[in-house]
Amino acid sequence: MGLSRSRNCPGKRTTLCCAAALLLLAALFPSELRAADITLSSKTYLLYYKRDLPGSSTQQFAPLYEYLSADAGQLGGTPFSFHFYGWGRQDLQDATGSGKTSGELGSAYLQYLHPTGNGEMRLGRFFLTEGAAFEIMDGIFLKARTPVGLGLSVFGGVPAEATITSTKTGDSIYGGRVFFAKPGFTELGVSYLIEKGKFQGEDRKEIGGDLWLRPFGPVELIGRATYNDATRALAYQRYLLRLAPASGVDLSVGYEAYKYKDYFQTTLNPAFQFPTIDNTDRVRTVFAVLDWEVVKSVTATLGAKSIKHDTAAVGDATRGELGVKYVYNNNRDAAGVSAATVSADKDRNAYQEYRGYATYSPAKWRFALDALTQQYKQAISGVKNAYHVVGSAGYRLFEVLRLSGDLTYTKSPQFDKDYAGLVRASLFFGSGTGGKK
Amino acid sequence: MMRRACQGIVFGAVFTALIAGCSAISQSPSVPPRHPEELAGWTQVDCRECHSDISTGALKPYASFRHSTAFVRHHGLYARQGQNLCQSCHGPSFCQGCHARKEELKPDTRMGDRPDLALPHRGDYIVQHQLDGRMDPGSCFRCHGNKNDARCRACHR
Numbered sequence: 001m002g003l004s005r006s007r008n009c010p011g012k013r014t015t016l017c018c019a020a021a022l023l024l025l026a027a028l029f030p031s032e033l034r035a036a037d038i039t040l041s042s043k044t045y046l047l048y049y050k051r052d053l054p055g056s057s058t059q060q061f062a063p064l065y066e067y068l069s070a071d072a073g074q075l076g077g078t079p080f081s082f083h084f085y086g087w088g089r090q091d092l093q094d095a096t097g098s099g100k101t102s103g104e105l106g107s108a109y110l111q112y113l114h115p116t117g118n119g120e121m122r123l124g125r126f127f128l129t130e131g132a133a134f135e136i137m138d139g140i141f142l143k144a145r146t147p148v149g150l151g152l153s154v155f156g157g158v159p160a161e162a163t164i165t166s167t168k169t170g171d172s173i174y175g176g177r178v179f180f181a182k183p184g185f186t187e188l189g190v191s192y193l194i195e196k197g198k199f200q201g202e203d204r205k206e207i208g209g210d211l212w213l214r215p216f217g218p219v220e221l222i223g224r225a226t227y228n229d230a231t232r233a234l235a236y237q238r239y240l241l242r243l244a245p246a247s248g249v250d251l252s253v254g255y256e257a258y259k260y261k262d263y264f265q266t267t268l269n270p271a272f273q274f275p276t277i278d279n280t281d282r283v284r285t286v287f288a289v290l291d292w293e294v295v296k297s298v299t300a301t302l303g304a305k306s307i308k309h310d311t312a313a314v315g316d317a318t319r320g321e322l323g324v325k326y327v328y329n330n331n332r333d334a335a336g337v338s339a340a341t342v343s344a345d346k347d348r349n350a351y352q353e354y355r356g357y358a359t360y361s362p363a364k365w366r367f368a369l370d371a372l373t374q375q376y377k378q379a380i381s382g383v384k385n386a387y388h389v390v391g392s393a394g395y396r397l398f399e400v401l402r403l404s405g406d407l408t409y410t411k412s413p414q415f416d417k418d419y420a421g422l423v424r425a426s427l428f429f430g431s432g433t434g435g436k437k
Numbered sequence: 438m439m440r441r442a443c444q445g446i447v448f449g450a451v452f453t454a455l456i457a458g459c460s461a462i463s464q465s466p467s468v469p470p471r472h473p474e475e476l477a478g479w480t481q482v483d484c485r486e487c488h489s490d491i492s493t494g495a496l497k498p499y500a501s502f503r504h505s506t507a508f509v510r511h512h513g514l515y516a517r518q519g520q521n522l523c524q525s526c527h528g529p530s531f532c533q534g535c536h537a538r539k540e541e542l543k544p545d546t547r548m549g550d551r552p553d554l555a556l557p558h559r560g561d562y563i564v565q566h567q568l569d570g571r572m573d574p575g576s577c578f579r580c581h582g583n584k585n586d587a588r589c590r591a592c593h594r
Contacts, residue, residue, distance in 0.1 A: 069530035085530040104539045107529035118467045129516040161584035183496040252507035269586040271593035291505040334553035357552035370552035372560045388560035392550040406549035412561035
């Protein structure tokens, strides 16, 4: 299990953020805080597993997790909504992290969606993807589009990421995006992002470009690129050409490239810094995926990916994959098999992978089985094969409550033999219609 | 912190008025905050079953959002041009189940009963990431470059 860290008061900031959002909510809807559309979801997980560590006695772990999410829409009959998501852990036996408790506030924000023109505001803690931004932040986001298709979005606040908030100085993030959209034909955007912090001696400064273009029929080009204004170089680019020549066919080919020293300049994770990696390297990837609905409910997937490095130390690799998925029981169940092979210049990067899974949901029951194996060309820690099998059974006790349990078996270079158990209680309450949220 | 919060609230109020002003002129309806009808099943999503036109909110054909393998693998390209259409079916808990800042439970552990989903890091990924990370570290960087890296730091110090 992961480690929990408590540095430099993210909890205090989180509390402030929540308090501000809730106070604002109460101020806006003082005596009649009523929501026409409420969904509430609680998922409780109890895991159990053991670890035999070299030179140590056997440790037993039983972490209890609670994941809570709530969405309240149309507050007071207005286009305002409030969204919440967070989780917490309490270890019932040995500590799984640096302490016996941990948790995270993922989201807590007030949102305004204007009925026309896609005007939007978010205030609080939220997950934002907008141009160059891919952040969880405490702050504000505003977006609007004019009738001629020109639009603007701006955001500002404090990054919520645990690592970044551990830095003593520089804790703000802001930026925006200017875009033009013509319905059904194109959307073009240019964005800018600044994050104050010690990113290998520099602030994070990125200029982003994004494109969606459908020049004719079922042909679509989508892509994005990021220019690192701190290192003054194109850091990352990714483009995808999608074609749907028939209703059951989705073919896409793409290209991705990034330079380590420019793309990873903003990292605070030693895994992306020298000497763990050679930051003079560059990766160029070409990939393709074909989805073909052979007959109704049966889809075949064929994929390929070629990865090339500028430096010879890592070597190049090519992955090929083939899979078939069958959907049945009114889209409630699926079964699939897949196989993949990775051939590489270096044996240590080459492997084969096979997977099979199936679910079965008669009435109130649900069963699932998933098996995965990897066969490495070069042994890892003296082991060439890895196996992972998960069996699951669940029962819907009431319309809003479902209980299920999983048993997992793993044999791999890390585990001689590992069994883990999980009990899951899912509670869902929804007063409105719509998607699954 | 307080000064920044006050500035943000004032700025937000001004900009919200501006948004309402600009958008009120537009006749195109926004994406509804929630899909207006219940969706049957959950293993395969294809907007084309009901929609053949262009989403007035995302301004792209619904066909673009068919959850094919290509879409699932590259959904981030679409999401970076707007999250509204995603949000009408998916709440923050769905996105942040994977895109978290401090996640401890792997998505496939939480959803062991959903093998049909394309979830990252299946199997013993502590082992497998050594190969994937060497070959294509950019695929790790997007989520673990400067966030959600507690588990990385247990070994990468």
